[in-house]
Amino acid sequence: MNPPEKPLPYLQGLWKLLDNPIEAWSRAVYEEPYVLRGNDRQTLLYATDPAMLKDILLDRMAAFPKDWMSDRVTKPALGEGLLTAQGEAWRWQRRAAAPGFRPDNVAGMTSVMVAAAEAALTRWREMGDGARLDIATEMTAITFQVILDTMLSGGEGIDVPVAAARITDYLETLGKVSVPDLLQWPTWTRIALAPRGYRAIVYLKAMVDRMVARRRREAGRGDLVDLLMQAQDPESGRRMDDGLLRDNLLTFIGAGHETTALSLTWSLYLLGLDPGTAARVRAEVSEIAGEAAITHEVAERLVFTRQVVQEAMRLYPPLPLVTRMCGEDTEAGGVAIKAGTFVFIPIYALHRHRRLWRDPDAFDPDRFAPEESAGRHRFAYLPFGGGPRVCIGQTFAMIEAVAILATLVRGAELTPDPGHRIRPLVRVSMRPQGGMPMTLRLRP
Numbered sequence: 001m002n003p004p005e006k007p008l009p010y011l012q013g014l015w016k017l018l019d020n021p022i023e024a025w026s027r028a029v030y031e032e033p034y035v036l037r038g039n040d041r042q043t044l045l046y047a048t049d050p051a052m053l054k055d056i057l058l059d060r061m062a063a064f065p066k067d068w069m070s071d072r073v074t075k076p077a078l079g080e081g082l083l084t085a086q087g088e089a090w091r092w093q094r095r096a097a098a099p100g101f102r103p104d105n106v107a108g109m110t111s112v113m114v115a116a117a118e119a120a121l122t123r124w125r126e127m128g129d130g131a132r133l134d135i136a137t138e139m140t141a142i143t144f145q146v147i148l149d150t151m152l153s154g155g156e157g158i159d160v161p162v163a164a165a166r167i168t169d170y171l172e173t174l175g176k177v178s179v180p181d182l183l184q185w186p187t188w189t190r191i192a193l194a195p196r197g198y199r200a201i202v203y204l205k206a207m208v209d210r211m212v213a214r215r216r217r218e219a220g221r222g223d224l225v226d227l228l229m230q231a232q233d234p235e236s237g238r239r240m241d242d243g244l245l246r247d248n249l250l251t252f253i254g255a256g257h258e259t260t261a262l263s264l265t266w267s268l269y270l271l272g273l274d275p276g277t278a279a280r281v282r283a284e285v286s287e288i289a290g291e292a293a294i295t296h297e298v299a300e301r302l303v304f305t306r307q308v309v310q311e312a313m314r315l316y317p318p319l320p321l322v323t324r325m326c327g328e329d330t331e332a333g334g335v336a337i338k339a340g341t342f343v344f345i346p347i348y349a350l351h352r353h354r355r356l357w358r359d360p361d362a363f364d365p366d367r368f369a370p371e372e373s374a375g376r377h378r379f380a381y382l383p384f385g386g387g388p389r390v391c392i393g394q395t396f397a398m399i400e401a402v403a404i405l406a407t408l409v410r411g412a413e414l415t416p417d418p419g420h421r422i423r424p425l426v427r428v429s430m431r432p433q434g435g436m437p438m439t440l441r442l443r444p
């Protein structure tokens with residue numbers, strides 16, 4: 001995708017913002033440390049200077065809270081859960097959920113991740129050589145099952161294909177900025193104008209409410225649901241009521257599978273275009289695991305496979321845009337920022353920035369080799385965000401992506417459909433428009 005040479009004319013820019021924001025970012029966003037745009041009513045800052053990003057996400061994060069626009073997009077589904085809450089309400093929920101994501105806890109979940117990938121391979125074997133798969137849907141099915149099996153004790157009563165379809169309904173309708181947002185109409189108007197999205201919310205909330213009601217009656221199972229049910233705010237003594245519990249479970253279901261599915265989809269796509277790199281992944285897996293199943297210890301040693309996932313998330317970050325609002329006159333990276341400035345952290349452009357990456361559009365997993373990464377600024381690469389609000393699931397997601405990719409690449413070769421035009425489309429996350437059709441060749 002070639003960015004526009006100049007900022008788009010006002011109306012065309014607005015249309016792109018509604019349709020696919022990354023296509024509105026002009027070349028300057030990929031070349032300058034920051035870009036300020038706007039008029040007397042609203043200033044927009046595109047920040048790609050790592051020092052500026054460190055100030056926004058970490059050192060001065062209190063001055064840059066989450067913004068009303070992302071609230072309008074996410075809150076109808078996720079309410080006041082961990083992803084959307086602010087201040088003290090966020091802090092205690094983060095503390096409450098953290099133990100579920102400790103590395104020792106995650107280590108015990110890798111076998112479940114590998115089993116979900118093996119189950120997909122078994123299905124693919126039944127379909128046979130030459131089968132055409134939509135890899136985006138396949139990866140969503142795998143990672144959805146993983147999140148249910150690892151965090152929600154199997155998630156009884158959840159129909160995975162239907163729930164995944166409802167999440168897509170939500171993302172494709174309410175998961176993007178719409179006309180009522182630009183006009184700042186009340187939130188209910190954007191919901192009223194998107195009946196498909198509204199039905200999705202009703203379905204998903206009822207699905208989780210049933211689970212919460214059942215789990216309140218049952219004995220504990222030691223999973224994330226129990227952890228959140230038992231959590232107590234040390235300061236106020238507050239516990240999660242059913243509504244907040246539902247918001248959080250929907251947050252973990254939503255944030256916890258689609259993003260990882262996309263990191264796998266884009267990894268398989270890039271490997272499909274580059275058989276030499278795919279062969280290196282297979283050689284690494286065979287050297288470290290032999291014929292045996294991928295264990296947690298093996299997955300941790302698959303250094304090159306991990307680099308492939310990191311590079312895929314550089315070129316195609318599952319969350320390509322994070323936003324904030326500047327709440328007070330302050331500065332970031334040495335630049336004065338006025339209260340009320342809308343802050344875009346254009347992760348997609350940051351990861352292809354001309355000043356930060358050599359040959360930025362090329363797929364080259366070796367750039368994540370330890371010696372190559374050594375001098376890189378921590379805030380030049382933000383697939384999981386940064387600072388205290390960094391993704392709580394990043395250790396889980398990385399081991400999951402590596403273990404599943406290694407399992408799939410060992411059992412199958414996938415070739416992208418040459419006739420399918422790849423267009424990354426932003427609906428909170430960045431999905432390939434029309435899915436990712438690939439042709440299967442089974443490996444012995």
Ligand code: HEM
Pocket residue numbers: 082083084094251252255256257259260263317318319322323382383384385386388389390391392393394396397398
């Ligand atoms: C490749 C996979 C993933 C990617 C690329 C990703 C990306 C991100 C990013 C960029 C943020 C920061 C958003 C912001 O600052 O506004 C975030 C936050 C979050 N992620 Fe992830 N994520 C992934 C996987 C997961 C998983 C597996 C889970 C849970 C099981 C999860 C749960 C969350 C939650 C709850 C937050 C909010 C954290 C907070 O505000 O304290 N994510 N994620």
